Every structure is written in C-alpha cells, then in structure tokens.
Amino acid sequence: xxxxxxxETEAAPRRTKRWRGxxxxxxxxxxxxxxxxxxxxxxxxxxxxxxxRYRLNLPYLRGFIGVxxxxxxxxxxxxxxxxxxxxxxxxxxxIAELLLGLGIALLLRRPTRFHNAVSIMLLLPLMTAPxxxxxxxxxxxxxxxxxxxxxxxxxxxxxxxxxxxxxxALFTVVLVDVWVYTPFxxxxxxxxxxxxxxxxxxxxxxxxxxxxxxxxxxxxxxLAPYIITASLFRLLDSIQQFxxxxxxxxxxxxxxxxxxQVQAYLEFFQYTNVGRSAALLMxxxxxxxxxxxxxxxxxxxxxxxxxxxx
Amino acid sequence: MDHSSLAGRIFRGIALALVLVFFMFPIVWxxxxxxxxxxxxxxIPPRIxxxxxxxxxxxxxxxxxxxxxxxxxxxxxxxxxxxxxLSSASVILALLLGVPAAYAFARFKFRLGETIAxxxxxxRFAPPLLVLLPLxxxxxxxxxxxxxxxxxxxxxxxxxxxxxxxxxxxxxDISPDIEHAYRLAGHSWREAFTRIAxxxxxxxxxxAGLLSFIFCWNNFVFALILASADKQPxxxxxxxxxxxxxxxxxxxxxxxxxxVTPTLLLALYAQRYLVEGLSLGAVKG
Numbered sequence: 001x002x003x004x005x006x007x008e009t010e011a012a013p014r015r016t017k018r019w020r021g022x023x024x025x026x027x028x029x030x031x032x033x034x035x036x037x038x039x040x041x042x043x044x045x046x047x048x049x050x051x052x053r054y055r056l057n058l059p060y061l062r063g064f065i066g067v068x069x070x071x072x073x074x075x076x077x078x079x080x081x082x083x084x085x086x087x088x089x090x091x092x093x094x095i096a097e098l099l100l101g102l103g104i105a106l107l108l109r110r111p112t113r114f115h116n117a118v119s120i121m122l123l124l125p126l127m128t129a130p131x132x133x134x135x136x137x138x139x140x141x142x143x144x145x146x147x148x149x150x151x152x153x154x155x156x157x158x159x160x161x162x163x164x165x166x167x168x169a170l171f172t173v174v175l176v177d178v179w180v181y182t183p184f185x186x187x188x189x190x191x192x193x194x195x196x197x198x199x200x201x202x203x204x205x206x207x208x209x210x211x212x213x214x215x216x217x218x219x220x221x222x223l224a225p226y227i228i229t230a231s232l233f234r235l236l237d238s239i240q241q242f243x244x245x246x247x248x249x250x251x252x253x254x255x256x257x258x259x260x261q262v263q264a265y266l267e268f269f270q271y272t273n274v275g276r277s278a279a280l281l282m283x284x285x286x287x288x289x290x291x292x293x294x295x296x297x298x299x300x301x302x303x304x305x306x307x308x309x310x
Numbered sequence: 311m312d313h314s315s316l317a318g319r320i321f322r323g324i325a326l327a328l329v330l331v332f333f334m335f336p337i338v339w340x341x342x343x344x345x346x347x348x349x350x351x352x353x354i355p356p357r358i359x360x361x362x363x364x365x366x367x368x369x370x371x372x373x374x375x376x377x378x379x380x381x382x383x384x385x386x387x388x389x390x391x392x393x394x395x396l397s398s399a400s401v402i403l404a405l406l407l408g409v410p411a412a413y414a415f416a417r418f419k420f421r422l423g424e425t426i427a428x429x430x431x432x433x434r435f436a437p438p439l440l441v442l443l444p445l446x447x448x449x450x451x452x453x454x455x456x457x458x459x460x461x462x463x464x465x466x467x468x469x470x471x472x473x474x475x476x477x478x479x480x481x482x483d484i485s486p487d488i489e490h491a492y493r494l495a496g497h498s499w500r501e502a503f504t505r506i507a508x509x510x511x512x513x514x515x516x517x518a519g520l521l522s523f524i525f526c527w528n529n530f531v532f533a534l535i536l537a538s539a540d541k542q543p544x545x546x547x548x549x550x551x552x553x554x555x556x557x558x559x560x561x562x563x564x565x566x567x568x569x570v571t572p573t574l575l576l577a578l579y580a581q582r583y584l585v586e587g588l589s590l591g592a593v594k595g
Contacts, residue, residue, distance in 0.1 A: 024499065026422075028414035032407040032474065033426055035466050040429075042444035043436070049444060104329055107322055118330065120581045125333050127577040127584075128570050129528035131545045135552060135566055136340050139559060145352050147339055179336065184588070191589040240437050243530040247549055261439050261531075268443050281440040292435040 049278035056272035069279035078255065078263070082280070086259045089170065090238040093177045098231050100178065101185030108186075109193050119190060126183040130176075134247035137176045138163070163249050166256045173257060176244050181237075185230045192226030193219075225301075236288055260284040337574075343563035351559050366564035375555055384554055386565055388540065389547030393572075396533075396543055397526040399462045401519050404469035409515060412474050413503060416481035417489075441467070442535045449536060456538045464532050469522035476521070476587055480514030481507060517587035520580050524573045544569035 053065045073079040104122070108115040125133065140148045141162035152160045163172040196219075204214045220227075242261040245251060251262040258266075260280060267277035343351055345362035369375050375382040414420070445464065446455065454460035488510070489502040497505075508515070530545040537546065544565075551565050577584055 022420075025414040025418035025420040029411035029426055032411040032470060033429075035407060035463070036429065036470065039441055039445070039464065039467060042441050042448060045444040045448070046440050103325070107326055107329070118326065119585075120578070121330065122333050123577050123581055123584060124337060124574050127524055127528070127573045128337075129530060129545045129573070131530035132528075132548055132566055132569050133336075135548055135562070136336050138552075139343065139563060139566075140336060140339060142559075145354070145356070145559070147356055150354065150356060179333065183333070187585055187588055191585070236435050242439070243545075246534075247530070261437060264439050264443070268439075274443070274447075277443060278440075281437050281443070284437045285440055288435055288437060 046278045047282060049274050050282045052275045054273075054275040054278075056274060065275075069275050070283070072276075073279070073283070078258070079280070081255055082258050082260055082263045085170075085257060086239055086241075086284075089174065089177075089241060089257075089259055090235060092170075092174050093181070093238045093241075094231055094234050096174065096178050097182045097185050097234055098227065100182045101230070102189055102227070104182070104186045105189035105193055108190055111194060119187070122183040122186060125180050126187075128180065130180050130243040131247040133180050134173075134176050134244045137172070137179070138248060141172065164253055166253050169249060169253055169256045173245055173248055176248065177238070177241070180244070181234060185234060188230040188233075189223065189226055192223050196222050232291065232294065236292055239288060239291070240284065337570075340563050340566055343560060344567045346560050346563075348558060348560055351563075363560075366560040367568075369561055370564055370568065375558060375561060382554060384551060385540075386544075386547060386551055386568070389542055389544045390568060392537075392541055392547075393527055393543035393545075393569075395458060396461055396465065397523050399458070400465035400469050400526045401523045403462060404466055404473050404522055405515065405519055407466070408470050408473035408518075409477055409508065410503075412477035413481055413507060415474070416478045417486065417507075438467070438531050439535075442532060446535050455536065456541050458541060461533060461536055461541065464536065465526050465529070468525050468529060468532075472522045472525065473515075473518040476518035477511060477514050480511040484510045513583065513586075516580075517583040520576060520583055521587045524576060524584075527573050 050069055051064060051066060052062060053068070054062050108119050128136075137148075140146050143149055143161060143164070146162075149160060149162070161168060163169050200218050200222075201214065204218060240261055241259050242265070245257050245259055245262050246265070249257050251258045251266060261284070264277045264280045264284070267273050267280060342358070342360075344366055345364070346360055347363055347365065350357070350360050370384075370386050373383055373385050373387065375384050415426075442464070449455040449460050454463075484507060489506050492502050492506050493499065527543070528545065529543075533541070533543050533546045537543075539547075539550070542550070548562075548565050548569050552562055555561055
C-alpha cells in the first residue's frame, strides 16, 4: 500500500479529509513550483521580445516584426560564425573530456587507497568556479611572466600567444574547459566501472581473452549508459558555455570565440538590441531542448534500471 | 584486467603522474604566486624557491591596494562576504522548498506530478541568459535589481532542481513501509515526514545541500547581470578586480586563492557525499 492510498483510505469517512489527502502532494510541491513559475515569466517574455524590434537605445521604434529577427540571421555571417564556433567548441570539449575522463577512470579502476586519493584530488578543478579557473589560466599563460608561456618557450616555441592569438584562442579555452570538467566525466565513469558485475571479466580472464577484446566487447558496451549520460550532460553545458570564454577573452580576439551566450550578452549590453539577443537565445534554447529531450529519455531509462524496474 | 606486466605498470604510473601534474599544477602554482611580490613573479626564469610574503593578502584584507597609479580602494572582502550570504541563503531556501516537494514526488503518484518535476528539471538545461536578460528588465521595474533577495531568488534556478532530484532519489530508496507502520501507530503524515523520512534521507539532503552551495558559490553569470559592485560575489568580483588592479599579479593570485578556498575545503571535507551527489544527480536522479 502506497502512502497515497494510505492517506486516502484513512481519510475516507470524511469528505474534507479526503480532499486534504488528495491535495497534500500539490501543497508540498506548490511552493517550489511557484518560485519557478515566477522565473518562467521572463522566459515567455524572451520569446515575445524575439518577435519584436526592440532596442533599448531607440525605445520609440519598438514594435512587432514577426520572425524578422530570425530571418535576418540567415543572411548574417556573424550568426553563422556563432553557430559554427559553438558547435566546434562543444564537439571538441566533449570528445576530449570523454576520452580523457574514460582513460583516467580506467587507470583508477581498482579501488586502492592511492587511486581513491587521486580521484579526490581531481575533484578540486571541478569545484573551482569556471570563471575563476579562466583567471588562473590567464595568469599562467600571460606572455610576459606566465609559467606556461615560459615552458613552451623552453620547448622552442616562442611567441605562443594562447588566448590572445586567433589561431590558438579556441585551443586555450578548450584547455581550461578540459581542466575543469574532465573530472566530472571521470567521476561518473569511475562509479560506473566499479559497479559493473565481475563475472564477465573473470570468465574472460579464465579463457585468456586478450585485453583489447575485453575492453571493446565487454567494458565499453556495459559502460555505454554511463558514457551516454555523462557526455550528454557535458554537451548541454558546453553548448551554453559562457563563464570561461567571457572571463578569458569576452568572445575575442575579434569574433573568434563568439559562442551563443557571449554573443547574446554583447548583443544585449553592448548593442542594446534586446530583440536580436532574445532571438539568438531562443535558437540556442531550441538546440538544447532537442538535445535534452534525447538526454532525458536516456536518463529515465537509466534511472529505471538503477531502481530495478527495467 | 590485471596489468601486472612491468611495462604495463610503468605505463600506468607515468600516465597517472601526468594526470596529477595537469590537474594539480595550476592550483599549486597560483597558490605559490599569491605569496610572491610582483618583482618575484616577473623574474625569468621563474623560481620555485622564494622568500614568501603575506603582503598580497594584507592588501586584500585591508582593502588598500598599492598600484602604479596610487592607492586604490577595493573591497574584495565584501565580495567574499556576499558569496557566503548569497550561497547560504539560497541553499536554505532551496532546502525548505525542495525537500517537501521531493518527498511529494517520491511518495505520491499524482496527476501533474511528473509534469511539475520535469518543468523543474528542465530549468537545469535552459540557457541562463534566456531568463536573465528579460528578468533584469523586470527587476529594474520591481526594484529587485541589485538586491540580495532578487539574486537569492534566481539562484533557486541552480539549487532547487539539484536538491529536488537528488533528494527524491533518496526518498524513493527508503521503503514506505517504515512510514506506513509509524502512521498506523497513530501519527500524522507530518510527523512521519519530519521524524522518519527526513532523518533517513539525511545523507542525501546533506549531499544535495553541499553541492548546491558549491554551485551557487561558483556561479558567475547570474550576478554579473543582476548585481552591482557592492552585492557581487567573488566570481564577478575577481574579474572586476583583475581589471582594476592592472598588473598587481600577486594580489590577483591571492584574490583567486581566497575565492576558491572555501569551496575546495568543503569539497575535500565532504568528498564522499559529493561524489555520491554528483553520480546520483546525473545517473540515478
């Protein structure tokens, strides 16, 4: 008998009590919902703004213009640049973090005291604020005294300008992203690896199956749900990247790192073009929404399995 | 997977050493920088051995920065205090709102239940600026712009979904039979909730609370848009500080160390809960 049934049967004799029993779950979740609904209002507003000509500096021009803001993007090279940079940034960070995180999780697989100590230390970058992490790397890559610039110089590469050179800027912010977020993937995959059943591995060891076969035919398939969840989590965060890019270069040099949210921020505060900024964010929301629908489906399947109703 | 061959062990040892260097070096290096004078920092080649100084921290704590352009007043300590106030208030509010809701979602199958849960979850994935930019215009009209209350409210977007989903998972793992028995003994649901369910889910609530504190602390974009200088947390304050202090690199390093120390200490102290919370939040829900 579930709590809901209990509440109902117990309260059955009196109608008012029964009502209270039915209402109870709503009453419990209502405050949380109200707070969030109040925050949902601006979301609807943003959708409306995206259909308006709305510039903070020219308020008298404000008016409904349908999907013109969106149509303008089609012929706007700045928009395509933003889309391209965002997708490249997302793809590169997620793939790099996945490979590195998987590698580290495999290295730390056996739960020895040393391995556990290492995995705890790797929590530290993840718990560093990304904006602050960007400042740390900025100090380390400073052209005049940065330790990394110095070390690269020792290797014979001079004039390596890290984030201030258009050709290496993306590499530099990706490096910071990898530093901060690889531990996230590592933690999830390590938890996954350590929860795998032992029998298949013992059987393979008995039969003398080569390690590469074990990895590709047993470990990877069994780990797949964890890999999917971890990378989708990162995918959704990465495509919305703001903190690291803004703190490091504010989207520069030039428009080299104009990811969606940085572009929208500048569109709003620098060019005071609210309509365009909102339209840009709506497109980003659409992309994330498609990705997160895939994600939530996978997640629910995993949850069901974790709770044993699969 | 037994890598007992010598070559394999050497390879794993080297790989682990490289991993440790990559992830730990930035933290160690910035910590060292924070105890150096500007002259020591600018020295080439850089030295690992140096005479440490506390001048950077003294300058930050007193709020008086000596720069090339003269003395500059910067209240970085105020940013630090703001971070404490904003993060703690947000987590307390999110626990008060989120734990009962998580209980409702875990224990009752009710119409709209899943819909509400998903609406709350979807906040986790919406682009923050989509909400923040219109909100900043509303806040200006409502007079909530640049108030602690206004910022704590939007921080619920970070803390609430996290608490809801982690704590819900914990409640689902507790057998309802215990509460059932307690209720048959004549106690109300409220007593069953506060005396049985909440204490049993204690570790989950702690994990969720800690994680959301850290995430609130580390947030940057919310306060960048909604707070002016005297309400800003350290993440935004540190960036402003870099701009203001110019080439006082030792002081920048010290400001970074002060901004990350609270969350890193918390992470080390509660690492077991954190790992559990992260994996639960991501995999199990």
